[in-house]
Amino acid sequence: MINRYLLIAILGGLAFSNAAQAHGDHCEAIAASVADAGFDDSVTVTCTDAHAVLRSDTYPDHEMMTGITGTNEQVPVPADYAAPILLDPVPGMMPLTRDSALGVAVNGVPIFDYTAGGEMSQSDLAHHQAHHDTIQTGQLDVCGGHAGRGDDYHYHAEPTCMIAQMENSGPGAVIGWAFDGYPIYGRLNPDGTAIPEGALDICNGQPDETFGYRYHTSEDAPYIVQCLMGEVAAFDTLPRVRVLTAVDGGSVSLGRPPSGGVEGLAFTESPDGQRSMDYSYEGEDYYIRYAPSETPGCYDVTTRTVTNAGEVVSGEYCR
Structure with a gap:
């Protein structure tokens, strides 16, 4: 008979090994999403004990600002930015929102919710804010982004120009990562099937067999990640672009x-x-x-x- 303390040690070791493997697999998946899309020449991915850090200058190599009518009179200026993506995502107790980025695209450009900065509160999540909708107010360019109040370029809707540039463009390609560690996909399921009406939750996401959960873009509001469904420690201290x-x-x-x-x-x-x-x-x-x-x-x-x-x-x- 196996000594019960030895059995506990073996099982504990297996659990630690499985956790370490999952940790490493998540790091590799994030790095691969950047490399497979063809952006590893402008975005670096470095994994720590807790995060995969995507560093970039937030300045995409695609058309910017074209199509804007409701300009905030800000311009895109390169900015050093390090986005920390959790390597061990855990479902949270309530959706999280903030007046800044909720994640980052695989080309290193930050991803915000659909409203302009500071206009989405916890109570707003269940109701579409048409008067703050950056698409409906003409604040976004043809690529789904604009320069924000820090003169930094970022996306508020599906990053169409970036997706067109991706070497692995398709429904199975990850287009970005939320800070809680979960991936972001386009308007279809990764297998190419349509997402049934009402399948996406308040944050514009749904369960995922590989990662546990995933976010999507959508044709209608909220267009992109509206809030985070996973736990994020020190949520209010997540990075922001330094203003000019x-x-x-x-x-x-x-x-x-x-x-x-x-x-x-x-x-x-x-x-x-x-x-x-x-x-x-x-x-x-x-x-x-x-x-x-x-x-x-x-x-x-x-x-x-x-x-x-x-x-x-x-x-x-x-x-």
């Missing part, structure tokens, strides 16, 4: 969508790093132009915006 700050200490004006929307918004970038966002509003031309300054991580910016009543403002801004 004026070198002279002046404040940065946070734009708001001009009433009625703008026309002809176009974002351009030259090989030397010169960037410009131009648009018109009520017959007047406005712009935000910026380029790297002599100070690393800083930009020389000149603007003429609706927010500043057409006044030309210049300065150096840094993260």
Whole structure:
């Protein structure tokens, strides 16, 4: 007869081995999702004891800002960003939401809920916030993203341009990861079948045989991950992109969508790093132009915006 203490030790060792294997498998799955999509040249994946950390500059190699009418008068500026994805996901007791990213796409671009920053509360999860819907208010570009209040590019809806770039594009491809460790897929099940109406829960997810749970994008609101269903320790301390700050200490004006929307918004970038966002509003031309300054991580910016009543403002801004 096997000594019962020896049996406990054997079973405990097996449990530890299985947990370690699952931990390693999850790390490999996250790294593979980035590599298989073809983004491992711009996104690094490093696994620690608790997380797979996806590091990028949040600046995608696809069209940006085209199609926006409800501009917040912010522009996309590269930002060093490290997104921690849990390696041992655990279902939570209640959905979690925050006024910042809930996960990250496989190209390193942060993923937010469908509302603009700070406009989704716990009580809002069960009700569509049409007046804060970034699609319905014209705040998103044709790729499902825009520049937020930190002048950082991120997605609020299905990242269509990124998906078109993915080398493994298809229903079985993971398009991103939520901070709670669960994967994000497109509008179909991984086997290519349609998702039945009503199958997705309040966070836009459903059970998954491989990972335990998975999120999806959807044609209708909430379009993408609306909240997190897994446990996340220190949820409020998850990373945020550092905002641009004026070198002279002046404040940065946070734009708001001009009433009625703008026309002809176009974002351009030259090989030397010169960037410009131009648009018109009520017959007047406005712009935000910026380029790297002599100070690393800083930009020389000149603007003429609706927010500043057409006044030309210049300065150096840094993260």
